[in-house]
Amino acid sequence: MSLGGFRADVRDWLAENCPPSIRRPAGPNEGTGGGRRATYPNPEAKLWLDRMAEKGWTAPMWPAEYGGGGLNKEQAGVLAEELRRISARPAHTGMGLSMIGPALLEFGTDEQKQEHLPKIVRGEIWWCQGYSEPGSGSDLASLQTRAVEDGDDYIINGSKIWTSGANFADWMFCLVRTDPNVPKHDGISFILFDMETPGVSVKPIKLISGASPFCQTFLDDVRVPKKNVVGELNKGWTVGKRLLQYERASIGGMGGRTATGNPLADLAKRYLGEQDGRINDADVRRRVIDHRITDRAFGLTVRRNGEELRSGRAPTFLSSMFKLYGTEQNKGRYDLMQSMMGSQMLGWEGDLFGAGELAATREWLRSRANSIEGGTSEVQLNIIAKRILGLPD
Secondary structure, three states: OOHHHHHHHHHHHHHHHOOHHHOOOOOOOOOOOOOOOOOOOOHHHHHHHHHHHHHOOOOOOOOHHHOOOOOOHHHHHHHHHHHHHOOOOOOOOOHHHHHHHHHHHHHOOHHHHHHHHHHHHHOOOOEEEEOOEOOEOOOHHHOOOEEEEEOOEEEEEEEEEOOOOOOOOOEEEEEEEOOOOOOOOOOEEEEEEEOOOOOEEEEEEOOOOOOOOEEEEEEEEEEEEHHHEEOOOOEHHHHHHHHHHHHHHHHHHHHHOOOOOOHHHHHHHHHHOEEOOEEOOHHHHHHHHHHHHHHHHHHHHHHHHHHHHHOOOOOOOHHHHHHHHHHHHHHHHHHHHHHHHHHHHOOOOOOOOOHHHHHHHHHHHHHHHHHOOOOOHHHHHHHHHHHHOOOOO
16 A cells, blocks of 8 residues: 555544544543553543554554554654644553563563563553662662572562552563672563562652652562563663663653644743733743744654654664753753743642642642653763763763
């Protein structure tokens, strides 16, 4: 089929299958992470997920044998363009699609791919990440969670921290130490396990934003089959680093997501006033324009990188650049909003603040975590210096 014919088919399918409520931003509690405990306040969100998953278009370039769409780079680009054209929001998001799925495609056995990838495509499993520990954050390779061989299984003991969404997750991908007698990077393995396995317990951590998206996960004599090790035993650092590149590329994209219109300008006019369609405050007007330009430029760069990834290339160390820049761009957006809204973006509760203002306060506080999650900004700067710029250690 020609690319033009494919576009016509996609357009017709979307016209028939994309519900009206999906063609606008998501409302409260309309997340798309899926999972065994997922609820759908908007039934059309589940309908959209099921329809897209049936086509394999939640993971359009994954092989069809694993539930993906089997599209080539050009076809995937057309699908993305047609989804943007009708302002359709994603049918499914999460670590399954952006992190563990790509890692399994690269390092997993066929059995592991057949077991997990179709469930990711269909949104049946919510994944979380077991990397950081209370004493092993930026120096991730110093992790101490142990996995000891016991017949056909490993017995895992230790704890993980900052495990995003662990209180809702069904499965975890985890770095564990399987050989404590070798250099720290060489004795790590990458393993998967069900969060309902006996010995797994989760404690949410409340942030300054008032939300608890992060957790500490405790692992006490957790028995996991050896077949759940991804990649070679004691070579999990290789898998873990690659997954971090996928994660950083995903986080980096958040700073370059441009919306229809100019919501920052609309916000400034609301709080600062306007004259002849222009924001009254000249300095804020300049900052809004600068942010819009850089957001657009960064968004196009991220999109170009995404198109390269769709061609089958794995992410490179440039993902650290995207993560660092996306972090600062997103933080800058909320700082600019605070400049516009003033004390109305400093409220925590009470009738003096609207629901949108209270939400903006929490989102502003939450944006500070962008500089920590997925590797701190300091770590990204070191990677950029050494791996991209070639500077000496």
